[in-house]
Amino acid sequence: MFDINKILRPNIKKLVPYSSARDEFKGEASVYLDANENAFGSPLNTAYNRYPDPLQYKVKTRLSEIKGVPPRNIFLGNGSDEAIDVLFRSFCNPGVDNVILVPPTYGMYEVSANINDVETRKVLLTEDYQLNLEGIAEAIDERTKMIFICSPNNPTGNSINREDVETLLANFSGLVIVDEAYINFSRQKTFIQELTEYANLVVLQTLSKAWGLAGLRVGMAFASEEIIEVMNKVKPPYNINEASQQLALEALNNIDTVNNWIKEALAQRDKLVLQLKNFDFVLDIYPSDANFILVKTNGARDIYNHLVQQGIIIRDRSKVELCEGCLRITIGTPTENETLINALQNYK
Secondary structure, rough: OOOOHHHHOOOOOOOOOOOOOOOOOOOOOOOOOOOOOOOOOOOOOOOOOOOOOOOOOHHHHHHHHOOOHHHHHHHEEEEHHHHHHHHHHHHHOOOOOOOOOOEEEEEEEEHHHEEEEEEEEEOOOOOOOOOOOHHHHHOOOOEEEEEEEEOOOOOOOOOOOHHHHHHHHHHHHEEEEEEEEOOOHOOOHHHHHOOOOOEEEEEEEEEEOOOOOHHHHEEEEEEEEEEEEHHHHOOOOOOHHHHHHHHHHHHHHOOHHHHHHHHHHHHHHHHHHHHHHOOOOEEEEEOOOOOOEEEEEEOOOHHHHHHHHHOOOOOOOOOOOOOEEEEEEEOOHHHHHHHHHHHHOOOO
């Protein structure tokens, strides 16, 4: 049975969060003389002299309408990376606790663990890039606080078997974090629907991928109200700036545009896969539920260097365990994909 008090860091239990001027006052006023802001404005067309809403209520309300989750179950971070870091700082005692990673996977989990001096226990995915449940069970001990699962997985592109994730959720007394950065491109349904079923579930999503807002740095975490309350207590007071909040709100009213982009990206992905299969140096292309593909080649580094010389940047993943010889290629526009294929035709 999951009990948040059993995994919460003792100092976080006792933490009194910073109380900002905007936390202490709710509603609207005509005169704000509480936060030592510049009352004369800002040297921009849009006035940014006032601090933003520390809990981003308007953005969360709009996300609530889209995701079907109450605002109190939503955390917004400076990218998903901040949500990951806040989870480490909330639940993992430095030098004492550990987390489980399932490589090959998103590298920021390990970076955050190292920054926070938290041991990482790595359990490799299987040959078909699925969870090794037996290996994970053997790695868990009384100091294991979190398990990170990226689905669809980066860099492999595949979705993780839903039943395997549910097995972990039902049997692990710590947090299971399901990172769904690429869920908009996937045939698999989101785990957000399971929040009421599993108290130890945290789902990460982002506006950086399908929504095309990577430059705004807006990440999301969905979890129980008690987990979100802890995360809000630990985060910096004004972690999402006013410009990002305003632009995110504007973007969230353009769902049809985003859905059309997703359809186009998937169509371009299928076309690119067919084109790449014609090259002798391509040994395999792994099934993808994301806006990228993992391509196994017989000369990954040489191909990568060739493309760099043509001004085309992809990701060399050939030194990652279980991704030997592999390149990760993001799906571009039709013109960008055509440029890539033309460059590969000149590779010798």
